[in-house]
Amino acid sequence: MVIAALGVLPEYQNSGIGKSLITKVEAEAEKILKKRLLVSTSNDDLPALAFYQSLDFKIYEVKPNVIAEKHGKIMSGVGGLPIRDEIRLRKVLE
Numbered sequence: 001m002v003i004a005a006l007g008v009l010p011e012y013q014n015s016g017i018g019k020s021l022i023t024k025v026e027a028e029a030e031k032i033l034k035k036r037l038l039v040s041t042s043n044d045d046l047p048a049l050a051f052y053q054s055l056d057f058k059i060y061e062v063k064p065n066v067i068a069e070k071h072g073k074i075m076s077g078v079g080g081l082p083i084r085d086e087i088r089l090r091k092v093l094e
């Protein structure tokens with residue numbers, strides 16, 4: 001199952017909502033016998049990388065520069081870091 005987009009409004013972040021949403025998605029995925037949860041994020045998004053890894057997602061692929069190429073320019077991301085690379089993570093379901 002692919003998680004296409006996940007966002008919690010800034011004023012509600014760090015209060016367990018993201019974790020709770022992923023737990024629910026995981027339960028739904030298991031119900032329909034999916035074997036993996038997949039998600040991708042960008043190189044700048046260190047909070048999201050920490051978030052997913054804290055929930056047992058592991059990086060399995062890095063696609064250097066694909067986001068920069070897709071947009072034809074380098075945008076500024078979290079903390080002013082350049083957004084370049086796609087980082088793919090997955091969680092294997094039991």
Ligand SMILES: CC(C)(COP(=O)(O)OP(=O)(O)OC[C@H]1O[C@@H](n2cnc3c(N)ncnc32)[C@H](O)[C@@H]1OP(=O)(O)O)[C@@H](O)C(=O)NCCC(=O)NCCS
Pocket residue numbers: 005006007008009012013014015016017018019020039040041045046047048050051052054
């Ligand atoms: C990433 C995001 C979805 C996390 O949602 P959240 O509701 O803030 O996260 P939670 O409160 O459920 O955090 C769960 C765990 O993730 C980790 N975590 C979350 N944010 C973190 C951060 N900024 N730095 C380090 N760890 C973090 C913590 O370990 C936390 O566990 P704890 O509360 O027991 O310490 C949210 O910050 C967000 O919407 N960010 C902007 C959009 C985005 O980047 N989306 C993902 C792109 S794919």
